[in-house]
Amino acid sequence: MTAIRIEGLTKRYGSGDTAVDALKGVDMSIAAGEVVGLIGPSGSGKSTLLKCLGAVTEPTAGRMTLGGETIFDSGQGGWISKDLHALRRDRIGFVFQAPYLIPFLDVTDNVALLPMLAGKSNNQSRLRAMELLRALDVAHRAKASVVQLSGGEQQRVAIARALANQPPVILADEPTAPLDSERALIVMTILGQMASQYQTAIIVVTHDEKIIPTFRRIYHIRDGITYEEQGEGRTLQGLS
Amino acid sequence: MISLAGRDILHSWGKYLFTGVGLGLLIGVTLSMAGIYRGMVDDARALLKNSGADLWVVQKDTLGPYAEPSSLHDDLYRSLQGMPGVAETGNVTYLTMQAQRQGQDVRVMVVGFEPGHPGEPAHLVAGRPVTRAHYEAVADIKAGFSLNDRVKIRRHDYQVVGLTQRMVSSSGDPMLFIPLKDAQEAQFLKDNDAIVNDRARTTANPALNRPGIPGLLDAIISSQSTNHSVNAVLVRVAKDWESEQVAQGIRRWKHVQAYTLVQMEEILVAKLIATSARQIAMFLVILAIVSAAIVSFIIYTMTLGKIREIAVLKLIGTRDRSIASMILQEALGLGLVGFVVGKSAATLWAPYFPKFVLLETGDTVRGFFAVMLICAIASIVAIRAALRVDPATAIGG
Known part of the structure; x- marks a missing residue:
């Protein structure tokens, strides 16, 4: 089942002589439970693509489908749902280079915040948070302040937060950049497990050479155009 | 739903409390200024009431x-x-x-x-x-x-x-x-020297010391010294x-002129202390503006300090009204802490003022609502800044 499909996505900044085409007809298709890499040099359009996929920047043209449902179609006037907050909250997960956890919430509430924002009860939200924290092996720090966690633990909590509302897609922006090789591969393994367990498609934007062999499929992006390539799809054991 | 404002305050309660205390001292000064005016009016009324008169007959x-x-x-x-x-x-x-x-x-x-x-x-x-x-x-x-x-x-x-x-x-x-x-x-x-001097002057004045009218000089001197x-x-x-x-x-x-209690009160309050009252009113206005500017600056700085968190909150789907509500609640909380500290400080230092300081309940209630209103208005700048934050900044690039 296709989790996310992108067809002919373009993004133009500015107009007239100063117009810049950051994306020039991107096509992508990612299945549920699949982890793909998005690789490209600086200025290639990675961040623009991520912002379009994350519903924070409106594409100029094209079509995006999430879990079989069209969320953007320039032929239909752009975003189908005008409530982009709800779209991001319920259907897209985010993992950043730095965990960017909310420092004034404890570990559980950082994860439970999303279901709460979606209207679930505090109890249901915390149960869901605990389930994810257990799956990511950080349940023992559930009541800790996020500033007391190690970098690896913080990244696990960030992954749990991204999964909290069971979104069909997670956008991971250089999630292993601050980590050493061992921890980076652990994070990639976790992302792979979570994708498989929760049937979530994960797009990992990265420059990190050490994790590139873990992808089965890689999208290279250059000058706003994507090229697909089959990856090695090695596991942690295969790499070590 | 979690109270984001409550959690943020608890997370950095020390900073929040000290900021509130600083603001509170300013509010205390403002309340004291109002108390000084009330004290002046009350002094005037006490002066009239305690004299036990119904009429004041004057020149x-x-x-x-x-x-x-x-x-x-x-x-x-x-x-x-x-x-x-x-x-x-x-x-x-x-x-x-x-x-x-x-x-x-x-x-x-x-x-x-x-x-x-x-x-x-x-x-x-x-x-x-x-x-x-x-x-x-x-x-x-x-x-x-x-x-x-x-x-x-x-x-x-x-x-x-x-x-x-x-x-x-x-x-x-x-x-x-x-x-x-x-x-x-x-x-x-007058003092003794002045009396002796005056007597000598009177004695030396031929119009008052007339040999043909015995007793005139003594009568004049007597009237001068009583x-x-x-x-x-x-x-x-x-x-x-x-x-x-x-x-x-x-x-x-x-x-002669005769004033009733109401008229005397009018003279004392509306005329005698009117300039002082206007002076104090000016101080109150300036203090209110300064307080608003300080609260505004504090809330704005606090908001800028968590701009990244706000971007993340927006990116993960937190609605603008939740973020605005968080900032407003923190501003009102700061106002509440400041008001409690200010009222306590004003009450504590009032007896040490040389003049009577009257802290009226009505002024306290009005002051409370004014502080809350100022804090709410002051938070607007910070809320605008927070709502302008692009959730895309959390992604970077």
């Missing part, structure tokens, strides 16, 4: 005795007592001066009064009333005197035999009550008589 075309100099003959009271509706009269003199206590200057309003008549101290908190004709005094407790203290007024020493309270002039100086005759002497009698003036005659109106009705009769037949 014609003056606002005396508190607002303008007023001088009347001290036998005027006799004719006033014969007027319809007049139950009681009392001569009074008022003189603000530096008295001396144990070699130290004390600024007081010396009141000359006749015991048993309007104008005497309303009630005593210690000691006894003045019973001797001379050299005894009753002092307001705020002047710092104790019973049996000796106070020097002009050439004479007086013994403090009683203490009273809330008897202050309209400018807040504590009152010192002495017998009328002593007060007249203190107010009008005084029969008072500043006002206080009148208590008989039962079933209206003050204004009695005042009209006095004005018409005695060619």
Whole structure:
């Protein structure tokens, strides 16, 4: 089942002589439970693509489908749902280079915040948070302040937060950049497990050479155009 | 739903509390300024109420005795007592001066009064009333005197035999009550050198020292060294008589001015302390603006300090109203902490002010709502900044 499909996505900044085409007809298709890499040099359009996929920047043209449902179609006037907050909250997960956890919430509430924002009860939200924290092996720090966690633990909590509302897609922006090789591969393994367990498609934007062999499929992006390539799809054991 | 504002406050409660205390001290100053104005008005009202009079009879075309100099003959009271509706009269003199206590200057309003008549101290908190004709005094407790203290007024020493309270002039100086005759002497009698000088001048004046009229010079010298003036005659109106009705009769037949309690209050509050009140009002306005600017700056800085978190919150789907509500709640919380600290501080330091500071409940309630309103308005700048944050900044690139 296709989790996310992108067809002919373009993004133009500015107009007239100063117009810049950051994306020039991107096509992508990612299945549920699949982890793909998005690789490209600086200025290639990675961040623009991520912002379009994350519903924070409106594409100029094209079509995006999430879990079989069209969320953007320039032929239909752009975003189908005008409530982009709800779209991001319920259907897209985010993992950043730095965990960017909310420092004034404890570990559980950082994860439970999303279901709460979606209207679930505090109890249901915390149960869901605990389930994810257990799956990511950080349940023992559930009541800790996020500033007391190690970098690896913080990244696990960030992954749990991204999964909290069971979104069909997670956008991971250089999630292993601050980590050493061992921890980076652990994070990639976790992302792979979570994708498989929760049937979530994960797009990992990265420059990190050490994790590139873990992808089965890689999208290279250059000058706003994507090229697909089959990856090695090695596991942690295969790499070590 | 989690209270984001509550969690943020708990997370950095130390910073929040210290900021609140700083703001609170500013609010305390603002409340004290309002209290100083209320104290001035209350002092004025206490001055009138405690005098026990219904009418103030003063020199014609003056606002005396508190607002303008007023001088009347001290036998005027006799004719006033014969007027319809007049139950009681009392001569009074008022003189603000530096008295001396144990070699130290004390600024007081010396009141000359006749015991048993309007104008005497309303009630005593210690000691006894003045019973001797001379050299005894009753002092307001705020002047710092104790019973049996000796106070020097002009050439004479007086013994403090009683203490009273809330008897202050309209400018807040504590009152010192002495017998009328002593007060007249203190107010009008000159020092020995001046008297000798005046006598010599009078004797040298051929128009006053006329050999053909024996006794003229002595009579003139005698009149120069005695005084029969008072500043006002206080009148208590008989039962079933209206003050204004009695005042009209006095004005018409005695060619003097008579003010009722309401009119005197108007003179004291609307005229005598009006400039001070405007001064304080200006301070209040400036303090309110400064407080608003400070709250605004604090909230704005606090918001900028978590701009990344706000971007993340927006990116993960937190609605703008939730973020605005978080900032507003933090601003109101800061205002609440500041107000509690400010009110406590104002209450604690009020007794140490040299003048009476009256912190009225009504002002406290109004102050509370003003602080909350200022905080709400001050948070607008921070809310605008937060709502302008692009969730894309959390992604970077």
